[in-house]
Amino acid sequence: MRLDLFHTRPEAHIRKAQEYLEEANLARIEHEAAAEHHAALATMYTQRIARLQQQIADSLMPYVSSGQQVFEPVQADPGKRGPDAVVSLTRMQRAGTTDGG
Helix, strand or coil, rough: CCCCCCCCCCCHHHHHHHHHHHHCCCCHHHHHHHHHHHHHHHHHHHHHHHHHHHHHHHHHHHHCCCCCCECCCCCCCCCCCEEEEEEEEHHHHHCCCCCCC
16 A cells, blocks of 8 residues: 555545635625624614604704704715714704703
């Protein structure tokens, strides 16, 4: 019996490559499912922010003049990140003039 220590075995290499391919495909499917989940969460939180802003704006109506905007609009694109995606209070609210008292 001859010992082939220095010869490659193509069938073993192909079998291992197929295992890696299957593993990569499973990981891709898992990440796509996670991405869909996170996109749905981002949409849900965008809607929640808009709803909460509306509730706060409705409760602040007696304290804010009619032409003044209480909140900056929420970004509709959940994938957008950066300073445009941050909701901030108006200058009047930051100064503490609408504390309700």
